[in-house]
Amino acid sequence: MDKKTRYSRLIEAVFLSRSTPGAVEIPFERDDLVRIAQQLNVRLPKNLGDVIYSFRYRAALPKSVRSKAPEGKEWVIRPAGHAKYCFVAVKQAVIRPSKLLAETKVLDATPGVIAKYALSDEQALLAKLRYNRLIDIFTGAACYSLQNHLRTSVPKLGRIETDEVYIGLDKKGVHYVFPVQAKGGNDHLSSVQIEQDIAMCENKFPSLLCRPIGARFLQDGLIALFEFEPGKEGIRVVAEKHYHLVPPEELTDADLRTYQGRPD
Numbered sequence: 348m349d350k351k352t353r354y355s356r357l358i359e360a361v362f363l364s365r366s367t368p369g370a371v372e373i374p375f376e377r378d379d380l381v382r383i384a385q386q387l388n389v390r391l392p393k394n395l396g397d398v399i400y401s402f403r404y405r406a407a408l409p410k411s412v413r414s415k416a417p418e419g420k421e422w423v424i425r426p427a428g429h430a431k432y433c434f435v436a437v438k439q440a441v442i443r444p445s446k447l448l449a450e451t452k453v454l455d456a457t458p459g460v461i462a463k464y465a466l467s468d469e470q471a472l473l474a475k476l477r478y479n480r481l482i483d484i485f486t487g488a489a490c491y492s493l494q495n496h497l498r499t500s501v502p503k504l505g506r507i508e509t510d511e512v513y514i515g516l517d518k519k520g521v522h523y524v525f526p527v528q529a530k531g532g533n534d535h536l537s538s539v540q541i542e543q544d545i546a547m548c549e550n551k552f553p554s555l556l557c558r559p560i561g562a563r564f565l566q567d568g569l570i571a572l573f574e575f576e577p578g579k580e581g582i583r584v585v586a587e588k589h590y591h592l593v594p595p596e597e598l599t600d601a602d603l604r605t606y607q608g609r610p611d
Contacts, residue, residue: 351406353389354398359409360387362422362434371417373434374427399424399432404534423539426504437581442536442561444571448589452602453479455592468531472564473511475592476527485572485588486558488515488523501550507543514555524548524555531564538582541575568592 360383365373377395384391392398402408403424412434416422420436427433457478465471473495476482482490495511513525526544530536541559548557561573574586 353392354401354406355409356387356389357383357391357398358402359411362408362412362415366415366434369417371420371436375432375434377430377432403539404530404537423537425539426507426543428503429505431505437538439581440538442538442541442573442575442582442584444563444565444573444589445587448571448587450569450589450591451606452591452593452598453481453484454595454598455479457592468564469510469529469534472529472531472562472570473527475570476511476529476562479590479592481562481570481572481590482513482525482527482560483515484590485560485586486515486523486525486574488517488525490515490525497547499547499551501543501546504543504546507547509544509547513560515558522555523558524552525558525560527560527562529562536561536563536573541582542577545577565589 357380361375361379362373364379364383365375367373377399380395380398381391383389407413408422412422417436420438421440422434423437423440425433425435455475457475461474461478462471465474477492480490490513493512493514497509497512498506500506509526510529511527513527515523515525517523526548528536528540528544541561544559545557548555548559559575561571561575563571563573565571568591570590570592572586572588572590573584575582576585577583
């Protein structure tokens with residue numbers, strides 16, 4: 348049995364063992380995976396957390412689970428403390444880039460040696476954001492990388508990880524904290540990660556304005572950037588831009604004139 352099938356059987360059985368008719372929140376614990384694996388005689392991975400991670404950020408939940416979501420909603424898996432989780436029905440779980448948004452060309456300032464030796468899509472994306480100051484350009488603030496891969500504990504959530512944290516200030520002197528989630532390959536941006544980043548900022552940087560950012564590699568080297576805010580219906584996108592890093596000869600005068608005519 349391949350990994351995808353094993354993971355699907357495990358998460359499906361956990362969900363069905365815990366669900367009740369009409370429920371919009373279904374709590375479970377990591378130990379449930381051990382119990383279910385023994386019942387199904389399914390081999391567990393060495394890292395139990397990989398099962399949860401896969402369905403939070405990479406793979407769709409099994410159809411048998413998705414079909415039991417309330418009408419107009421879909422399931423996400425939220426952290427609920429140490430080794431504790433909860434299936435929660437939300438309006439939108441995955442954050443998808445717009446297919447109609449115009450791109451903006453930016454001269455590529457990524458050092459060649461960094462581009463050559465980046466070990467993953469995520470590391471390459473974080474490096475491109477940093478060396479090209481795309482967070483500054485996108486937000487309109489002067490931004491400085493404080494830490495990447497910040498691992499910390501947040502009350503009621505447990506352990507979380509933020510890909511990179513920037514501190515920024517604008518022309519009025521207002522200070523911001525920008526938590527960044529970066530995704531490449533088959534991974535997708537999840538509303539759960541943005542919720543976690545907001546909770547982390549409230550806990551670790553209570554005096555700063557939190558402006559959560561998502562970044563994703565698209566086709567043909569395009570980089571999508573999002574800014575989010577919490578709303579009554581969950582996480583909402585307040586800004587989205589698509590940037591294309593190019594050599595100088597690919598940025599034309601016509602491109603620049605087009606950008607001059609765009610609204611802020």
